[in-house]
Amino acid sequence: MNTTLSDDLIGQRTRRIEAVQKLRELGIDPYTPYAKKDHENIVIKDDFDKYNGKEVTLTGRLIAKREHGKLIFGDIQDQSGSIQFGIRKDEIQEDLKNSFLGFDKLNLIDTGDFIQVAGTVNKTQQGEVTVFVKHLKLLTKSLRPFPIKFEDKEQQFRRRYVDFTVNHDRKKLFERKAKFWQVSREFMMKKGFIEVETPVLEHVTGGADARPFTTHHNALDQDFFLRISTELYQKRLIGAGFEKIFTLGPNFRNEGLSDEHLQEFYQLEWYCAYANYRDGMELIKEMFREIAKKVYGKTKFTTKGHTFDLASDWEEIDYINVIKEKYGIDIFKDSEGKMLEVLKKQGVELPGMINKNRIIDNLWKTIRKNVAGPAFLINQPQFISPLAKSLPERPELTQRFQIIIAGSELGNGYSELNDPADQLSRFLEQQKLRDMGDEEAQMLDIDYVEMLEYGMPPTCGYGHSERVFWALENITAREGTLFPQMRSEVEEVTKKIYKDKVKFGHATKKVQKTDNSKPVNGLPTREEALKKLEARVKEPYQIIHAKMVAAAMAMYAKEFGENEDLWYITGILHDLDYFEFPDEHPKRSLIWFKDWAYPQEFIDTISAHAFGSKRTDTPPKTQMDFALIACDEMSGLLYAYSLMRPTKFAGMEAKSAIKKFKDKAFAAKIDRAEIMIGVEGLGIELKDHAAKLIEVFAKMEELKK
Template sequence: MSSLDELRETRIGKLKRLEKLGRNPYPVESKRDVSLADAVVDFEKLSKKKILHLAGRVMAIRAQGGLVFFNITDGTATFQALLKKDDVDEKIFNDFMETVDVGDFVGVAGTLFVTKRGEKTLAVSVWTMLAKSLRPLPEKWHGLTDEEERFRRRYLDILFNPDIKATIEKRAKFFSAIRTYLEKNGFMTVDTPVLENAAGGAEARPFLTHYNAYDTDVYLRISLELALKRLLVAGFPKIYEMGRVFRNEGADAEHLQDYTLVEFYEAYSDYEHGMKFVEDMYKYVAKETFGTLQFKIRGFEIDLGKKWETIDFVKLIKEKTGIDILSASEKDIEKKLRDLKVEYDKKGFNTNRGIDTLWKYCRRQIGGPAFLVGVPVMLEPLAKKSEKNPAVVERFQVILAGSEMGKGFSELNDPLDQRARFEEQAKLRAAGDEEAQMMDEEFVEAMEYGMPPAFGFGFSERLFSFLADLPARESQIFPFMRSKE
């Protein structure tokens, strides 16, 4: 039997001892007057109470003869408690010593006082087991560098690592700030289906599953876009959704397969208005979440408060690589990638994939904040063509620290043009491009009833991980892990 198994058996023995003593190791009732943080802040006022109930997880026990000092934490603060053998019934003291371990959740009641060392403390008169832990908390978790071990037991990672806990709290602030900004500007939140007959709205490989009730294969959504645009047809002028999307692609420091996406749409607007709106929103969210507009991200010094640069897609690629993507052939682009020694996926390779790979090569040098504009029509099947230059679309992307941090455009609302672009995408898909978009007949049909001109924008939790300067998996609460079996 391993030492962990032995420790677990010892704790199970203590659990049985609790039951024999008439103490429920997992009671329903949990009495608590204030959080531990409030106990610290309102100590003077609470010291006047004859009896104060606190609760938390035991994180340390220090026995000194007839004195037992122990620390409890409840997620808001840590507080010291003292059980003194001479001041309580002997059974209360002995039961504690025989059954309580570090990791257990306990309720304690007593009076507040300050020790000779100036430590705010609760003198315990009564204690209650709230949840008996059967596995010992690891003694050397803090500083553990094994990423797989940390992610697999993320709850312990959070418990022992204040930085991870702070990241999760900031993540909550981040999404809260987004909701606040959008709703203050008149946007209504909606929920749309996760399972779809056609996975559209983005260029990505979807997850496939089977719908037993309808005996049909369906896709997990890769975007929120097409469902939200149908709500524009339905007459909602300002809508947004914050939800999970799923893309069955590779994982790296920037990309996840299961993550939170935010998309919003405003009728009777365009991408010119959208750029100003997004810039203001990013500044608001950054300030609310991190308290600053200045960041160090992936080696770049970023100031969201400075003037945002505008970069032309076609001109940038020509400047960095010497190739004009509007006139270059597929062979020209592939040769340029080889000359630049840029890795690319040869399976399903086409002009679109080649241009996208060239762009990703060029963008690494852009610190930002910047707006990328002037994207060729063939790369964006859902955006309106520019009236000034029909070869490109009215689309922009936010660039920070060499990466894309959101995309918006004047939404295409011509159903005939939309169908033609979907058909071109279908040809690419049939030729082996698994990221090309699928034909969505239901969406085109909805558009034929009339969709107002609109601006739309989408961005993911990647923005948070970049502003926090963390790998994508580190900024998620529970990153996906392969089963050990």
């Protein structure tokens, strides 16, 4: 928010606070708990003939106010919509004892206030349905004015209370979402299913390939996971004798953000005893069609350029055959190297842990994006379906189906594996992947295996998340979530308003410090580190970038009282392997550093700076870790900005750099989220971080050219 807008908001807020005081002096409670309402706005407008000439009492937010001398018009908005009201000076009745305001007191009412109006329904000469007011009562005084437009996506997500008031259609979207889940629940109950509860905190989490969130249970003094699925607990209930059950609630997966993925999401999951995956496919077709008809009144949709009709026949796509037909790959016989070559030609990179399962899954995803659907993906291999029953005639494949619509996977179901020996074997295979560093592989749940030894009947299970709703609406994940998770942010104007009452800042982690009083064994000199860099890196910018990060790291080391040589050399060598081995960065250099007997704290920081991109499993812990994360990407962004300026870093202002930071189209490959992780870990403000780096870079001779 610029200074002019900030000052204007503060001025309006001050005037409204003064109005609150005047109202109290009149004996009127500006935040009364008493309100009366006998009709919704939309009812009056839609059935005017019924209400014409009758008295009604309405409540809602004042969203517009138009003064014409002795006549005032306004619009009041409730959950159903808005309606016009009119106030004539000689008709409105003041009664301060009952908190009814007279005409000369209406200057104390502002847009944004919640009010109650009582009057007679009629129409204006222009034919507008209008309530002509006899009594007006203030219910809640608004201290901040509402914007006329509110189109900034980030602000919409942060301030839904403003977004839905200004953009009523977006509020309607979430009313449809509520109906989407209501229809889903009613469908399940109509089919004889009962809703059950399962733990959100789990000792062992499972039911999906995903990295979980971890928390600590103080009373039990044990770490727990937030559930990624309700599957294993629901199947315990099937083993206990329940036959048709479902859950509807939140799940949590500590994965990346995208237009189709959030870390916290709502999911429907059901299990039906004495049924198989073919029964499940029929049930899902019926459910999707019913949701479409009852929520939208149609079955045909267009999403992401794909048009599909849920009432049409659902295609069945064979997992093995479609990959073979598209790429000539036999997933059981061909090498991982051959598959990786195909992915590279498709422009697909696999950061982090690479294994056969991930390679094959990504081969399918390149095909999936072109499938309009509705379709079922079937015949998936056993090694990527650890909880699904095998096909009797082809045991290497499973009785599994996935729903494919508009290029996305929207649901997953299968005939549940109930052979305890087979299940244990598959869990052990998954455990091997976890031991190799794959955090998304499923955990070994021995209690679940024990349940299977007591016996679980043949069962079909299925789950889908709110991604189905997003697809039907043709919106992104964050657009379809009431309060999507975002980084904490406090506007400058808010800090200005509350500066004397509230202490602002980030809640910082306790971080370890390097000991500046003792030498770091095995550390090369700055000159030796630079020679290693120049021997391996032949791209001029990468050398400049390393020097920038090193200078910034040394600055922070000095500020924090840390070991300046250690921090500088960490900056110089943090991308040492990237020029030669970009796909393996930083794993190749970590091996070198160990071979060269470099200090462990140096190695850990290099490893931690790649944690956010899932290239390593070393989370940041120390000040040096967070400093490298904060300086790495920010150096790249500031360098790109300097190339646009004739004077480079000389005269560059932090506030201008922050504007470039917020413009995601500028230097689009810069990972802004990574920068914020580092900044918050250090406990400093982004603007201050930018200012410090600009000051350092302005002194570097190689950046003045």
